[in-house]
Amino acid sequence: MCGTCGCGNGENGVSIHNPKDLKTNEHGHHHHDEPAHEHTHDGHTHTHSHDHAHAHEHDHQHAHHQKKVIEVEQDILHHNDVMAARNRGYFEAKNIFALNLVSSPGSGKTSLLERTLKDLKTEIPFFVIEGDQQTMNDANRIAAIDIPVIQINTGKGCHLESDAIFDAVKRLNITDNTVLMIENVGNLVCPSMFDLGESKRVVIISTTEGEDKPIKYPDMFHTSDLCIINKIDLLPYVHIDVEKLKQHALKVNPKLQFIELSATTGEGMNTWYDWLKKQKN
């Protein structure tokens, strides 16, 4: 809908792919030459289109031209919330533990996920939904470890919404008593507002990011249940006060739990696995 603002229209922009259905890494849709989008910033031409020309001669009223006030009182994200509730009910009925993984780009979400799946796949049956604006790259990485995965490409959209999850879940054929990992679009702002129906929300932050991120982007930390601090193997090389980071995050969300780990070296991964297994049961 609007090319310059950084967002797609959420409907035509979203596409859902199974890496097994695609032979190459190329994603299937071609970018049809986008028509220059028409931002009508130049004062919309109000051409008063009252086309009944003062029909004073007949005296019956045109009832449908009367003003009417509708007291709507409806939440704007109502549709997303309803679909999220629908997903949640489905997950609960099938005993699927669903996690929504959120973070800024580059915090190591996919690496963490890859390692987790490799280490636990014999113990826990996993399903994965990958969210990115473009490419099948992440889904291909997951498919390479033999885990059922669906890729949602949001086009210009900056977050996943619950209706796309609903469609992706249908395509995944998830079995009962499993864990569903939803890797959201790398973005620390927008995904916070959109409930996907997840059981828990996990925010990932890496030691290469600033310790004040939780108060710079409070919404995401406010809505998360667990905060994973990744890349602790880099601590000797970066200037970050992890305690301060936690303090900032706790100011925003006093109930937030923390796990420090490195998806590269494996340090701390067991704490995360214990959390996962405990929450699942």
Added chain:
Amino acid sequence: MHELSVALGIVKIAEDETAKAGAEKVELIELEIGTLAGVDFESLEFVWPAAVKDTVLEFALKKISVLKGKAKCVDCDTVFEIQHLYDSCPECGSNFKGIIQGKELRVKALEVV
């Protein structure tokens, strides 16, 4: 830039309600948005023309009531105004608080013809 999703959500509600009322278009839309709702007002203004184009809202006047953030301290029950989600209680310094106002994001009323 999730404001476009928000704007499209508003359009959907307006389209549905206008159709239900058998009306043709919206003349006035009243929104209620809290300062803690996660919506950037400037971004919403920016995406608005693109979102409402060719819809019942295209020529509608938009009125936004901004609701200030208010919280109640879990530890000492003080009710206080908050600008940020990380503001702590001015009385006892606790971070445990319930947000009682400021998260609103809703279409309050429509004036249709």
